[in-house]
Each structure stands twice: as C-alpha cells, then as structure tokens.
Amino acid sequence: MSFIRKYWLSAVAILVSVVVFLVPFAFIVLTAFKDPKQASLLDFSWPQGNYLWGNIVEVVTTRNWMLVTAFVNSSILTVASVALLVIFGAMVGFVLQRRKTRLNGLIEFLILAGLMIPPAVVPTIWLLQGIQLFGRLHGLILIEVAYGLPFTILLYRAFISTIPRELDEAAIIDGARPFDVFFKVILPLLWPVTVTNIVVQSVAIFNDFTNPLYYLPGNANATVQLTLYNFQSQFNTSYNLLFTNIVLITIPPLIVFLFFNRQIVAGMTAGAVKG
Amino acid sequence: MAGLELKSLYKSYGEVEVIKGVDLSVDHGEFVVFVGPSGCGKSTLLRMIAGLEEITGGELWIGDTLCNAVEPRDRGIAMVFQSYALYPHMTVYENMGFGLKLAKTPKDVRDAKIREAARILQMENLLERKPGQLSGGQRQRVAIGRAIVRKPEVFLFDEPLSNLDAALRVDMRMELSKLHDELGSTMIYVTHDQVEAMTLADKIVVLNGGVVQQVGSPIELYQRPANLFVAGFIGSPKMNFAPVNVDRVEGTSVTISGKDIAAMTLEIPLNAVQAGDVLTIGVRPHDLVPSPSGAIVGRIGLIERLGNETNVNIELPSGASWLAVLDGDQALQRGASLIMNLDRAKIAVFDAGGQAVTAEKPLA
Ligand SMILES: Nc1ncnc2c1ncn2[C@@H]1O[C@H](COP(=O)(O)OP(=O)(O)O)[C@@H](O)[C@H]1O
Ligand SMILES: [Mg+2]
Numbered sequence: 111m112s113f114i115r116k117y118w119l120s121a122v123a124i125l126v127s128v129v130v131f132l133v134p135f136a137f138i139v140l141t142a143f144k145d146p147k148q149a150s151l152l153d154f155s156w157p158q159g160n161y162l163w164g165n166i167v168e169v170v171t172t173r174n175w176m177l178v179t180a181f182v183n184s185s186i187l188t189v190a191s192v193a194l195l196v197i198f199g200a201m202v203g204f205v206l207q208r209r210k211t212r213l214n215g216l217i218e219f220l221i222l223a224g225l226m227i228p229p230a231v232v233p234t235i236w237l238l239q240g241i242q243l244f245g246r247l248h249g250l251i252l253i254e255v256a257y258g259l260p261f262t263i264l265l266y267r268a269f270i271s272t273i274p275r276e277l278d279e280a281a282i283i284d285g286a287r288p289f290d291v292f293f294k295v296i297l298p299l300l301w302p303v304t305v306t307n308i309v310v311q312s313v314a315i316f317n318d319f320t321n322p323l324y325y326l327p328g329n330a331n332a333t334v335q336l337t338l339y340n341f342q343s344q345f346n347t348s349y350n351l352l353f354t355n356i357v358l359i360t361i362p363p364l365i366v367f368l369f370f371n372r373q374i375v376a377g378m379t380a381g382a383v384k385g
Numbered sequence: 386m387a388g389l390e391l392k393s394l395y396k397s398y399g400e401v402e403v404i405k406g407v408d409l410s411v412d413h414g415e416f417v418v419f420v421g422p423s424g425c426g427k428s429t430l431l432r433m434i435a436g437l438e439e440i441t442g443g444e445l446w447i448g449d450t451l452c453n454a455v456e457p458r459d460r461g462i463a464m465v466f467q468s469y470a471l472y473p474h475m476t477v478y479e480n481m482g483f484g485l486k487l488a489k490t491p492k493d494v495r496d497a498k499i500r501e502a503a504r505i506l507q508m509e510n511l512l513e514r515k516p517g518q519l520s521g522g523q524r525q526r527v528a529i530g531r532a533i534v535r536k537p538e539v540f541l542f543d544e545p546l547s548n549l550d551a552a553l554r555v556d557m558r559m560e561l562s563k564l565h566d567e568l569g570s571t572m573i574y575v576t577h578d579q580v581e582a583m584t585l586a587d588k589i590v591v592l593n594g595g596v597v598q599q600v601g602s603p604i605e606l607y608q609r610p611a612n613l614f615v616a617g618f619i620g621s622p623k624m625n626f627a628p629v630n631v632d633r634v635e636g637t638s639v640t641i642s643g644k645d646i647a648a649m650t651l652e653i654p655l656n657a658v659q660a661g662d663v664l665t666i667g668v669r670p671h672d673l674v675p676s677p678s679g680a681i682v683g684r685i686g687l688i689e690r691l692g693n694e695t696n697v698n699i700e701l702p703s704g705a706s707w708l709a710v711l712d713g714d715q716a717l718q719r720g721a722s723l724i725m726n727l728d729r730a731k732i733a734v735f736d737a738g739g740q741a742v743t744a745e746k747p748l749a
Pocket of ligand 2: 427544
C-alpha cells in the first residue's frame, strides 16, 4: 500500500504525458500505414495491411517531387538562419554584456520589444518588396534571423555574464584583437548555450509554417511545412498521405533532438566555465 | 631594458577620482610592490599601466615610449590576475602558447618557449591538462608561465597569491622571488598584505585613497615611516600610538609627556617642534621592554604565549590598548600592572597633521 501512496503521483504524471505526447504520435504513425479508405475514417484502429511504402512513394513524387525541393529549401533556410543567429546573437550578447554605454537601455528595450510585439505582416511584405527580397529564400532567412534574434541574444547575454571579464582582459594582454577575443576565447566557452540555441531555433525554423506562407509564396519555393497543403483541400483530404507526409517531415527535428539531447544535458550539468 | 615612469597620473570614473596624481619612477629590474588597504586604487593603477584602464591624466612611460595611447599588446607587459584567468577550454600548453600563436610565432619557436617556461616553473608534466584539472597552486603556476612565455619587459601581478592557502602562499612567494632573480625583469606586484610587500619588494609604494603615501625600501618604510598611515600599515603587529604634549624645548632635546607616558626627553631635529605642540608618538611592539623604571605603566590584558615570544595587551590609563611583544616565554599575570621602557632612539614622532617630524619647520 505504501508503494502506491509513494508513487501514485508519478504514475499519474507519466500517464498524462503518454496521453498528451505519445497518443497523437501513435495516431499519426498508424494512419500513415493505412489505405485511403481506412484512413478517411480517422479512427484509432490497427491498419488493415501495410500501405506505408506506397504512401511514401506517392507523397514524395507528388507535384513533380515537390517534397524533395521543400526539404532542400527548408534545410538551406534552417542551416543558414541558425548559423547567422548563433554568430550574431553571441556577438550582440557579448558586446551588450561587456560594454556599458548610454545606449544599452534603448537596445535592451528594442530586444524586449522584438520578443513581445507580434510582427506586422503587411508592412514587412512592403519592406521586402521594396528591397527586392520578397519571395526569395534569402529574404526569408533574414526574417527568421530577425524574429529569432531577441531570444538568442537574451540566452547568450545571461551566459556571458557568468564568464569573468578577466578572461577577456587576459586575452587582450596576450595580444588578442577584439575578434580574436570573441572567436577564440568567448565563443568556444558558449558551447552549452550554442547547443541550446541550435536545437531550439532549428526546430522552430524547420517547423515554421506561417512565415514561409507569408513571405515565400510559390511552389518552387515551398518549405516542408507547406507541403502539407498538397493533400488537403476543401472537399477531400487524403489522410493517409497527409499523415505519411507528417511522419516524413518530423524525422529531421527528431534526429536533431536525439543527437543534441545528451549534449544539452551535459552542457548544463558541467556548468562548464569557471577556470 | 625597461624602467617605468609615472608622471602625475590621474584616473576618474565620471565624477569619482580614484587615482589622484601618482608620480613614480621604477628602474629596470626592480621588484616594486604597491600596497595599501582594499579599495585604495592599487588595481586601478596597475591596470592603467597594463592598458586595461584608460588614463585620465598624466603620462605613463615604459622604457622610452609614452604609452598612454599604446595598445596593451604593444606595451611589453604581461599580467597575472588574482583569479588566474586561464582559458578553460584550452590545455595548459595552449594557454601558455596563446599569445605567441596570436603573434604568429613559428611553431618550433613557440614550442621551445613553452617548454622552457614549463621547465622554469617545474610543470612539464601538466602541459596536457585543462585548467579545470589543476589545483589552485598549479593554476597560479600556469598563469605565471603564460606571462613568462611572452618574455615581457615588465611583469604585472594583481594579488596573485590571495586565492591560495597560507602555506602555499609562503612557497609561491619564495618562488616569485627566485623567478625575479632568474629573469631579471621589472616586476610590479599589487597586494594588500604588508608581509608580502615586505618580503618581496625592492621598493614598496604605499597607497591610500589614490595617493602615494611613501616610496622606499621595506626597511626604510619600517624604520622611518613618513606619516601615521604608513607607520600603522607597515609592520606586523601594528605600531602603538599615543598622543603627547611638548613640555620644553632646549635645542634638540625635547621633553614630552602625556596621559599614558611619563615625562621623557627625546632628540628631535632643531626647530621641528615648539613647546605646547601636540604630537603623536609611535612605538613598535617589539621595542617595548619590561623594566622597573619605565615610562609606561599599564594593566596586563590578554596574553598570548607563543613560546619564542609573548604578546601582551596592555591597557593604558587613558583607555588606549597597546601591544607589546616580549622576548622568550614570560610568565605574566593577567590584571597585574606592568612597567615598560621604550627604546628612545626607535620612537617615531608625528606632528598634529600626522606627518613624521624630521625636517626643520620654517620659523614662524
Ligand atoms: N569601473 C569602475 N567604476 C567606478 N568605480 C570604480 C571602478 N573600478 C574601481 N572603482 C573604484 O575605484 C577604487 C579603487 O579600486 P581598486 O583599484 O580595485 O582598489 P584596490 O586597491 O582594492 O585594488 C574603489 O573605490 C572602486 O570602488
Ligand atoms: Mg584590487
């Protein structure tokens, strides 16, 4: 009896997590195995036969291999945006934390504003059109960087404040120029935050649906999330293909998580800096 | 070859003046210690020399170069920080070679220099470790090694030993002294610990409130402190002070007396004091000797018997408390009264402004 009294809360917590996280995922995977007829029932049943391979082939080849283009686009978008975010976020965080000027208050206000105020879509599109970046991948990269930057900066700045300033000074005395101090001393020490940023931002950007929808119209430009539209229409939706598509585009973020998960935890527990 | 010349250096942070006109000249190869209480501006002064703090006013000469606007890397200096400031992600070898690598020194030259420094500091076996795997003393060694590798004209140390435990501190003190002999470079060392200052320095600079109080060799400062502050700061245990009045002046013989001190005659330079002046006399605890016919009578307070010497707290009639360090082991009774004599030649005399009475005062 005492066993139950001790662990019932944990058991409930585990049960809730299973229902919230695993049941929907199981539903997606199961539906991906079904044929169109059974899938359209949208019930939680065991697939009658394995149609997964056929579904995959159809999903990938639909609309002239659009999914492949989308994967390429999304990969470029994610890698470029995250790389820029990491470099710029760390740089801004570094300068903001180390150099106190009268502008700091204003800059911090802008960062917070960027975090809180929802972006205005139409003016942004005007702006992009004005500078010839609307509907282009590098325009969208800049958008993602701009939206992700405040959060990245805040994470970095908090961490940089734990790195003693004497470390910078020792490097300066050793003859390091500002870029040396940043790239050779500070940036390597930021690895734990960098991992966190990579995971959080790359998953967010890869899974981003609305920004590509607004700022990157056109089939040739599709990103993975937009391919979900291929199998939905007002009157008839191929649920088996839709869910197969979901399974396929969930794989990359899943890999990122599995790959970096240990490092996030390791980085956090090491605390890592004090020399 | 590089000495240093500081010409009326000033530093202020906004309204707050931290360094208030420091003049100092350091010869090549000297071991100079800046000492003073916490917050007096020692680190600030050192960092101005290093180039980490901008100089508000005055001139800084290193060797023959005016260095006010010279980048730290071009000043020919190396600095050791209190917190060691080793790069945590680099091995000891990389830490020591970082500066040379930035300067694009060829790999074989760099390697030779690192190994040479490691040999001098006896830490060849540590080269492959990361700072996190080292003890405090070893980290300090690496920090010093990183400075040596740069072959600087001037070494700057900011309280390098204050994070170490007492025994290790004594060892490292001796090693630093040896290192100075071996390298023959100019060294400037900041500490708040006057024992470190006394043992290491060729020349001590006593700072208080951003002003140089006195510059001199350790013994000079101990024997002839220029003012009350230096007298109280240098020497351990601290000097005892008592106010006295000047009763009579006859040439250089001056008779003084005070609440705690029976009338006695001192030799004071001609015309330095006048009858009626109020002075402060200072007596080192070691210069007090029990004697039946002494000038000071007090009640014995706390007694510390250390075997080789005995520290006695004495409460004087005015309520002031003095410390006497007596030779050998003395069996004394707490609460008893003790009569002591002072060695007249070793009494320090200060005027009402706290300055040592030495030179002649101009006649009013
Ligand atoms: N960046 C700064 N801004 C304002 N005041 C400072 C700054 N750095 C140091 N100070 C002040 O300068 C004085 C001297 O500091 P410091 O040189 O560090 O003293 P210490 O002799 O203990 O090394 C202190 O009173 C300190 O408050
Ligand atoms: Mg200091």
